[in-house]
Amino acid sequence: MxxxxxxxxxxxxxxxxxxxxxxxxxxxxxxxxxxxxxxxxxxxxxxxxxxxxxxxxxxxxxxxxxxxxxxxxxxxxxxxxxxxxxxxxxxxxxxxxxxxxxxxxxxxxxxxxxxxxxxxxxxxxxxxxxxxxxxxxxxxxxxxxxxxxxxxxxxxxxxxxxxxxxxxxxxxxVEGIYTCDPRMVPEAKKLSHVVYDEMLEMAAMGAKVLHSRGVEIAKKYEVELYCGSTFSDREGTMVVSALPEWLEQPVVTGIAVDMDQMKVTVENLPDGVDLLTRLFGCLAADGVNVDMISTVSAGGRTSITFSVVSGHICQVRTSVRQSLEGIEGWTLSDDEAVAKVSAVGVGMKTSSGVAARFYSALDGAEVEVLCTTTSEIKISVLVPRDQASAAAKALVSEFDRKESD
Amino acid sequence: MxxxxxxxxxxxxxxxxxxxxxxxxxxxxxxxxxxxxxxxxxxxxxxxxxxxxxxxxxxxxxxxxxxxxxxxxxxxxxxxxxxxxxxxxxxxxxxxxxxxxxxxxxxxxxxxxxxxxxxxxxxxxxxxxxxxxxxxxxxxxxxxxxxxxxxxxxxxxxxxxxxxxxxxxxxxxVEGIYTCDPRMVPEAKKLSHVVYDEMLEMAAMGAKVLHSRGVEIAKKYEVELYCGSTFSDREGTMVVSALPEWLEQPVVTGIAVDMDQMKVTVENLPDGVDLLTRLFGCLAADGVNVDMISTVSAGGRTSITFSVVSGHICQVRTSVRQSLEGIEGWTLSDDEAVAKVSAVGVGMKTSSGVAARFYSALDGAEVEVLCTTTSEIKISVLVPRDQASAAAKALVSEFDRKESD
CATH class of the missing domain: 3.40.1160.10 (Acetylglutamate kinase-like)
Structure with a gap:
């Protein structure tokens, strides 16, 4: 028993x-x-x-x-x-x-x-x-x-x-964890195993099967965690600390898409972390939830792109202008219709050329990349919202791996 | 405070x-x-x-x-x-x-x-x-x-x-406790005070304002208890251990009516408590809820009338017949359409002639009395259901007393 x-x-x-x-x-x-x-x-x-x-x-x-x-x-x-x-x-x-x-x-x-x-x-x-x-x-x-x-x-x-x-x-x-949301990418495959860290990234990015708080606890205490369908007996997905040895370690485990993002870009700011502190401090105080942040600096000038997951664009514009009051020469642009597409996989840590394959797949699908951020096990890009589905399909196809269906 | x-x-x-x-x-x-x-x-x-x-x-x-x-x-x-x-x-x-x-x-x-x-x-x-x-x-x-x-x-x-x-x-x-249900007897008056014991009898007899379990606790601990309307500011009724001295002690405080009773009569049984034990034991075992019981004995023969507040008449008949198996000479009759009408008042204890006034009022209203039971502070009768309202009106009028409206 x-x-x-x-x-x-x-x-x-x-x-x-x-x-x-x-x-x-x-x-x-x-x-x-x-x-x-x-x-x-x-x-x-x-x-x-x-x-x-x-x-x-x-x-x-x-x-x-x-x-x-x-x-x-x-x-x-x-x-x-x-x-x-x-x-x-x-x-x-x-x-x-x-x-x-x-x-x-x-x-x-x-x-x-x-x-x-x-x-x-x-x-x-x-x-x-x-x-x-x-x-x-x-x-x-x-x-x-x-x-x-x-x-x-x-x-x-x-x-x-x-x-x-x-x-x-x-x-x-839902029957388990898929390489991507099957409603968006019908070719997405169900995974037999996912590593805690991958699941954390995917849960944080809107995969609704499991909440990241629960996964964090599972990871900490190495809980044997299974996700499956209530009303089907088909095998679901195990969330584990390491893939079983017989399973080929994939470079990318899953593609996550978050359709509801807004992109804001501030260009031609003078360098200096204090300005970033002011900018994001002001946004936080106004209740704006910032997700991706990407900064590029050259020739003493900095450009910032960030994405916002909630709040109204007017509010965001007001916050940015307030926070940068007294600074000269910068410009603000925004796009309300963007999506975040991410590739997640612990295999990235030990694999080279992932970024090249990632960009190449998007390029082949004629997807425009508006911004990129990366972590050890994830690459995320902002793309125009109407290209998100094509981007996800292209990435699933690129990083397809042998898995249980 | x-x-x-x-x-x-x-x-x-x-x-x-x-x-x-x-x-x-x-x-x-x-x-x-x-x-x-x-x-x-x-x-x-x-x-x-x-x-x-x-x-x-x-x-x-x-x-x-x-x-x-x-x-x-x-x-x-x-x-x-x-x-x-x-x-x-x-x-x-x-x-x-x-x-x-x-x-x-x-x-x-x-x-x-x-x-x-x-x-x-x-x-x-x-x-x-x-x-x-x-x-x-x-x-x-x-x-x-x-x-x-x-x-x-x-x-x-x-x-x-x-x-x-x-x-x-x-x-x-409901705005308080009335001398009778105002929907049945529009002349019924709201009482400014009711004594715990009266309230207990009235609650047990179906007055829905207060449940008798609560009243029992109130009586035991002499809780200052008030019943009033949620959405009206008109004065309700106090439930007390004794009426205030300035208030004339009425003989009858209220008239209660329970419309859902059935009457069962067994006549010409040989005397003996064992038969009553068998009869009511059998009814209880069959889940029949008996309310009033009245027995009359003469010349070695006993007649019993009782009322039933729930259950089906066929069930009752079967129970009675089973319980009296082996006994000869008795007859069974029943009436599914009767009501119980009761007069309640602690003043009865110290007042004579209440029964006479009670029967006289019913007689004046041409109400047929099918059975009577009494306690120290209550007289109850079974009457044909279609005469219950007339009975209540006649009793309210007979025992009318000065009270707050």
């Missing part, structure tokens, strides 16, 4: 029928001899509905009460899944954050888990075959409900698996 | 607009200088919706998971009311059963409160002007959510008020 942690997202428990299907999947697993701690999100649009309800009684609902409100969503789905399991003859018990010892730092709406006392969970699993656990929530030092922010249920599941030192399985409506 | 416990029922918090109206009422009270512990029920039909949802994932949801599920309803309305209050500039904090120390006996779906540790509540009320409390729930010795069954939120509010030794105000869509 093995103990396994599973997590089912909101779309997997969206309706009573979905919950019954999840229960059947869990029951089958129990009958094969495992015990399960199953972490659930709120049903489908429940969280959005509750947020709307809050908005109808208060213009600025306090984070504390918002967390108290939202946490009911997971409690509802946890109780329903436990009932559905019992109906199939499985002994199941639902547990919320008060019952579980999930201690957080107390930051409402974006709490971090600081301690996990799973004595109670282990005790329950002596008699129950399945413990159904409310994801996304923990208790503050003062005894308040705190939610874990975006990707919170992934974080709950992976943290519990880390503490229990058992395997963690994340189920969603 | 006084501390007050208030309770708002499901219809008072049915929508976002209702919640805002309740918040405005509470805010006004806070601004007058009071601090409040406000107990709320789940919004409108939430509980029914959750029960339906449970039914769609399980044919027989377990009581433990049902309680876990249902308790989300009060947590939702508590968080929303706290938000609405904050939006009006009131410092408010919502608290659920885990956060309040409401300990129960652990009986799922019908738990009794066994201990209240209100240290946490008092601590919160040092900084918050209002604590919004989830009604209807407590925590079992094993740490599970348990709901308090029918009338649970009244019970929560009155128990908290008893422990804090403060006034308790129960708000609903």
């Amino acid at each position: 093995a103990l396994v942690v599973q997590k089912y997202g909101g779309s997997s428990v969206a309706t009573a029928d979905h919950i019954k299907a999840v229960a059947a999947k869990v029951a089958k697993r129990v009958k094969s001899g495992d015990r399960l701690a199953v972490v659930v999100s709120a049903m489908g649009d429940t969280t959005d509905d509750l947020i709307a309800l809050a908005g109808s009684v208060s213009s600025t609902p306090s984070p504390r009460e918002m967390d108290m409100l939202l946490s009911t969503g997971e409690q509802t789905s946890a109780a329903l899944l436990a009932m559905a399991l019992q109906d199939m003859g499985i002994s199941a018990v639902s547990l919320n954050a008060f019952q579980l010892g999930i201690a957080t730092d107390g930051r409402y709406s974006d709490a971090r888990i600081v301690d996990l006392d799973l004595t109670g969970l282990k005790e329950r699993l002596k008699t129950a075959e399945v413990a159904v656990i409310t994801g996304f929530q923990g208790i503050s030092p003062g005894g308040d409900v705190t939610t874990l922010g975006r990707g919170g249920s992934d974080t709950s599941a992976i943290a519990i698996a880390a503490k229990l030192e058992v395997r963690c399985e994340i189920y969603s409506d | 006084a501390l007050v416990v208030q309770k708002y029922g499901g219809s008072s918090v049915a929508t976002a607009d209702h919640i805002k109206a309740v918040a405005a009422k509470v805010a006004k009270r806070v601004k007058s200088g009071d601090r409040l512990a406000v107990v709320v029920s789940a919004m409108g039909d939430t509980t029914d919706d959750l029960i339906a949802l449970a039914g769609s994932v399980s044919s027989t949801p377990s009581p433990r998971e049902m309680d876990m599920l249902l308790s989300t309803g009060e947590q939702t309305s508590a968080a929303l009311l706290a938000m609405a209050l904050q939006d009006m500039g009131i410092s408010a904090v919502s608290l659920n059963a885990f956060q309040l120390g409401i300990a129960t006996d652990g009986r799922y779906s019908d738990a009794r409160i066994v201990d209240l540790d209100l240290t946490g509540l008092k601590e919160r009320l040092k900084t918050a002007e209002v604590a919004v409390i989830t009604g209807f729930q407590g925590i079992s010795p094993g740490g599970d959510v348990t709901t308090l069954g029918r009338g649970g939120s009244d019970t929560s509010a009155i128990a908290i008020a008893a422990k804090l030794e403060v006034r308790c105000e129960i708000y609903s869509d």
Whole structure:
């Protein structure tokens, strides 16, 4: 008998029928001899509905009460899944954050888990075959409900698996991790294995299968992490610390695309880090979320291109002008319709010529490159938004590798 | 500054607009200088919706998971009311059963409160002007959510008020306690005061303003209990241990009507308590809920009339026949269309001639009396259902007394 942690997202428990299907999947697993701690999100649009309800009684609902409100969503789905399991003859018990010892730092709406006392969970699993656990929530030092922010249920599941030192399985409506989003690039292939660091880069770049917070915990505690489809038995993807030896190490594991970026360029600034500090300090103070930053300096003059993932272009222009007040000679240009396309792979560290292949593929697809940034395991470029799909296709094709489908 | 416990029922918090109206009422009270512990029920039909949802994932949801599920309803309305209050500039904090120390006996779906540790509540009320409390729930010795069954939120509010030794105000869509249901008898008058024992009899007989469990606690701890309308400022009814001296003690305080009864008569049985034990034991085992029982014995033969508040007449007939198997000579008759009409008043104890006035009023209204039972402070009769309204009118008129409107 093995103990396994599973997590089912909101779309997997969206309706009573979905919950019954999840229960059947869990029951089958129990009958094969495992015990399960199953972490659930709120049903489908429940969280959005509750947020709307809050908005109808208060213009600025306090984070504390918002967390108290939202946490009911997971409690509802946890109780329903436990009932559905019992109906199939499985002994199941639902547990919320008060019952579980999930201690957080107390930051409402974006709490971090600081301690996990799973004595109670282990005790329950002596008699129950399945413990159904409310994801996304923990208790503050003062005894308040705190939610874990975006990707919170992934974080709950992976943290519990880390503490229990058992395997963690994340189920969603996607079959696993692909070399690229299959809706954009139908040729994209499902990966049998991804390395934690690659997954982190891909998650941070908008691959929605796994949230990067959860992956960070998985990496730190080397959790055996699996991503698969709730309603399909096809093999998903393992997220691991190193690829198995029999698997050829690819140079590029995946291509990630983020369609919603804006590009801003400031040219002909005098050199000096203080100006960059002023510029990005001002943008941050105005709540502008900056993603890529690329600077080029020559002849005592600096040009900066950066991308913005949220906020309005007028706001960005105002912030830039304010921050550079008193400086002469610079020009500002922007483009609201750009996308970020990135190639990710731990193989890049040890492989040469990746950049050349990368640019060559884009060139062959007649994609215009507006800006480039790189890290050890990633190359990202900004391209015109209407060329993003062609860019992704060209890169998938260039870095195609043998993989399970 | 006084501390007050208030309770708002499901219809008072049915929508976002209702919640805002309740918040405005509470805010006004806070601004007058009071601090409040406000107990709320789940919004409108939430509980029914959750029960339906449970039914769609399980044919027989377990009581433990049902309680876990249902308790989300009060947590939702508590968080929303706290938000609405904050939006009006009131410092408010919502608290659920885990956060309040409401300990129960652990009986799922019908738990009794066994201990209240209100240290946490008092601590919160040092900084918050209002604590919004989830009604209807407590925590079992094993740490599970348990709901308090029918009338649970009244019970929560009155128990908290008893422990804090403060006034308790129960708000609903009814303006107070009337001498009779005003929808049936428009001449019914609102009572300024009712004695606990009268309220107990009236609550047990279907007056829906207050649940008898709560009244029992109020009586035991002499809680200053007020029932009024959520959305009207008109004066409601005080439930007290004894009427104020300036108020004339009426013989009859109220007339209660329960329209849903069935009458069953068994005639010509041989005398003997063992037969009654067999009869009512068999009915109880078959889940038949018996209310009134009246027996008359003469010449060695006994006749029994009893009323049934739930169950099907065929079931009742079968139960009776089974229980009396082997006994000869008796006959069974029944009537599915009867109602119970009761006069309640602590003044009966010290007043003579009440029965005569009672029967005379019914006689004057040409109401047929099918059965009578009495207690120290109550006379109840079964009447044909279509005569119940006439009976109530006649009794209200007979026992009319000077009261606030």
